[in-house]
Amino acid sequence: MSAVLANALNPMGSPAAGVVIDCRLDKIFYGDFLAVRDSHVPIQKGQITGFIGPSGCGKSTVLRSLNRMNDLVRGFRFDGHVHFHGQDVYGANVDPVVVRRYIGMVFQQPNPFAMSIYDNVAFGLKLNRFKGDMDERVEKALRKAAIWDEVKDKLKNSGLSLSGGQQQRLCIARAIATEPSVVLMDEPCSALDPIATRKIEELMLELKTKYTIALVTHNMQQATRVADKTAFFSVDISKGGRTGYLVELGDTRQIFEDPREELTKQYISGEFS
Amino acid sequence: MNMFEQARSADSVSGPPSKGDYFFDRAFQWLAKAFAWAILAVVAALLLEVGSKAIPAIKDYHIGFLTSTTWDANKDQFGILPEIWGTLYSSFLALIIAGFFGVMMAIFLTQDFLPPRLAAIFRIIVELLAAIPSVVYGLWGIFVVIPAIRPLANWLNETFGMIPFFSTSLSGPGMLPAALVLAIMVLPTIAAVSQDALRLVPYRIKEAAYGLGATRWEAILRVMLPTASTGIFGALVLGFGRALGETMALAMLVGNSNQISLSLFSPANTLAALLALNFPEAGETEVKVLMYAALVLMLITLAVNVAGTAIMTMTNKQAGGGR
Ligand SMILES: Nc1ncnc2c1ncn2[C@@H]1O[C@H](COP(=O)(O)OP(=O)(O)O)[C@@H](O)[C@H]1O
Ligand SMILES: [Mg+2]
Numbered sequence: 001m002s003a004v005l006a007n008a009l010n011p012m013g014s015p016a017a018g019v020v021i022d023c024r025l026d027k028i029f030y031g032d033f034l035a036v037r038d039s040h041v042p043i044q045k046g047q048i049t050g051f052i053g054p055s056g057c058g059k060s061t062v063l064r065s066l067n068r069m070n071d072l073v074r075g076f077r078f079d080g081h082v083h084f085h086g087q088d089v090y091g092a093n094v095d096p097v098v099v100r101r102y103i104g105m106v107f108q109q110p111n112p113f114a115m116s117i118y119d120n121v122a123f124g125l126k127l128n129r130f131k132g133d134m135d136e137r138v139e140k141a142l143r144k145a146a147i148w149d150e151v152k153d154k155l156k157n158s159g160l161s162l163s164g165g166q167q168q169r170l171c172i173a174r175a176i177a178t179e180p181s182v183v184l185m186d187e188p189c190s191a192l193d194p195i196a197t198r199k200i201e202e203l204m205l206e207l208k209t210k211y212t213i214a215l216v217t218h219n220m221q222q223a224t225r226v227a228d229k230t231a232f233f234s235v236d237i238s239k240g241g242r243t244g245y246l247v248e249l250g251d252t253r254q255i256f257e258d259p260r261e262e263l264t265k266q267y268i269s270g271e272f273s
Numbered sequence: 274m275n276m277f278e279q280a281r282s283a284d285s286v287s288g289p290p291s292k293g294d295y296f297f298d299r300a301f302q303w304l305a306k307a308f309a310w311a312i313l314a315v316v317a318a319l320l321l322e323v324g325s326k327a328i329p330a331i332k333d334y335h336i337g338f339l340t341s342t343t344w345d346a347n348k349d350q351f352g353i354l355p356e357i358w359g360t361l362y363s364s365f366l367a368l369i370i371a372g373f374f375g376v377m378m379a380i381f382l383t384q385d386f387l388p389p390r391l392a393a394i395f396r397i398i399v400e401l402l403a404a405i406p407s408v409v410y411g412l413w414g415i416f417v418v419i420p421a422i423r424p425l426a427n428w429l430n431e432t433f434g435m436i437p438f439f440s441t442s443l444s445g446p447g448m449l450p451a452a453l454v455l456a457i458m459v460l461p462t463i464a465a466v467s468q469d470a471l472r473l474v475p476y477r478i479k480e481a482a483y484g485l486g487a488t489r490w491e492a493i494l495r496v497m498l499p500t501a502s503t504g505i506f507g508a509l510v511l512g513f514g515r516a517l518g519e520t521m522a523l524a525m526l527v528g529n530s531n532q533i534s535l536s537l538f539s540p541a542n543t544l545a546a547l548l549a550l551n552f553p554e555a556g557e558t559e560v561k562v563l564m565y566a567a568l569v570l571m572l573i574t575l576a577v578n579v580a581g582t583a584i585m586t587m588t589n590k591q592a593g594g595g596r
Contacts (some may be wrong), residue, residue: 067484074389098486101486113481114499127491174485234293
């Protein structure tokens with residue numbers, strides 16, 4: 001089964017060139033609750049795809065479906081498919097653990113482990129039984145996450161001893177240490193101050209040269225600053241439930257300057273939130 | 274009287290807490306403090322009481338009491354080294370067994386191996402083990418455990434007799450049956466406290482582990498257990514403390530024989546069993562000596578708990594002060 005995803009490194013056979021993750025989520029349920037419907041979001045290689053929309057519209061749900069994080073939630077099921085380099089992520093013989101090794105994730109709350117800064121970054125490398133120069137890889141990841149200078153003298157200190165912004169950059173370093181091909185970020189800056197936020201945005205722009213990024217953000221300015229493509233989600237309360245769905249997806253500039261949908265126009269102009 | 278009265282607009286309901294609110298607040302604080310001190314006072318009173326009754330024996334037998342191995346009331350010779358050994362050895366064995374199974378059980382019941390409702394049922398069953406009276410455990414040990422392990426014990430003795438742990442045969446009561454039953458008795462404590470520790474690990478930490486592509490066992494062994502390690506260590510200390518003081522079942526199972534042996538099958542004795550069995554018929558001197566033994570038991574238990582707490586505080590500080 002790992003061969004299936006090892007194939008993923010070879011982009012041959014993907015349906016549309018440049019699409020790394022092709023996700024067609026017709027329905028996502030938590031138990032009986034229909035959380036998301038009709039969301040088709042292709043994630044383009046080497047780009048940042050931003051997900052925006054009011055809270056509760058299912059941005060996190062969609063994002064977490066891409067690397068099977070939702071498998072942890074009891075009662076999660078969905079109709080549709082998620083293809084990663086043309087391979088079915090939810091295929092019968094695919095282990096979710098393998099999926100998550102190729103599609104990394106950064107969460108809304110910084111969540112470093114209660115271990116040293118070094119061990120936090122080395123964690124994924126050790127999982128993958130990396131045999132090379134561990135120190136070098138750890139340093140590289142910390143440098144790329146723009147936190148090396150701040151922690152290079154205290155790599156043995158606990159990851160929990162850092163400030164919130166530093167913790168989040170540590171978590172980014174941890175996620176990219178193994179060089180996954182896609183990094184999913186779920187509101188990575190929501191717990192951070194504006195300065196730390198800026199640092200992480202610069203980092204994302206830097207990272208996209210090498211990785212593909214899907215970014216959920218609460219902050220529309222952030223989407224305009226970093227996202228190449230933007231997907232706008234909204235909530236449909238017409239049928240009694242609260243079901244999120246994809247309203248519009250396009251180049252970020254088009255979404256913000258010339259939205260096709262009335263709903264998008266209202267949202268970006270701040271008429272509702 | 275309320276200096277912010279003028280800050281109040283027409284519709285505002287802001288205002289200071291009433292006299293009654295303050296009263297309850299104070300009363301509650303006072304009560305909580307009183308109870309905390311009362312617990313300390315009870316412990317101190319106990320130590321003082323036992324300590325003062327032990328003073329004559331301490332004067333007569335000094336520290337040699339702790340290192341002598343004979344207990345002969347007729348000759349007024351008393352020593353509790355075998356009992357100290359037996360207490361520590363039986364509790365340590367029990368801790369190893371119950372620690373392993375208790376932590377495994379806690380993992381099994383908290384890490385989504387079972388549907389939530391089934392896990393709850395299992396949890397209750399494990400906790401019920403704590404409700405069984407000690408004497409029932411003792412009887413069960415005598416009539417079930419000893420006969421059940423005797424063939425294996427004696428086979429081990431015959432085959433691997435040169436290993437110190439198997440150097441004697443099991444004739445009846447002895448260290449292993451005592452330790453096994455003790456393990457079952459402290460299992461609920463260890464399992465319950467470890468479960469709490471594991472449940473306290475924030476969900477986002479678990480997500481982080483799975484998000485990096487850890488398998489379930491990698492997530493548990495490398496992230497969940499280390500993160501919960503302080504609490505699990507606390508569970509082990511608590512379990513060890515309980516094992517040290519357990520009396521009835523041990524008095525029935527340990528064999529009450531003053532010897533120091535590594536053998537799992539040889540009879541032994543513990544401080545608590547010594548106290549329970551010798552008090553009823555003790556003469557005047559022996560009562561004082563038993564008080565000395567009781568003091569030693571209390572101090573061992575206290576030392577274990579203090580050391581445990583100290584280690585936990587230290588590791589907590591190293592880990593960057595909590596989560
Ligand atoms: N683990 C879960 N179990 C049940 N319902 C959930 C769960 N996670 C999210 N939901 C529901 O799914 C909907 C979408 O949530 P989410 O994806 O978190 O939205 P967003 O990230 O856009 O704020 C919400 O109505 C939320 O209550
Ligand atoms: Mg969200």
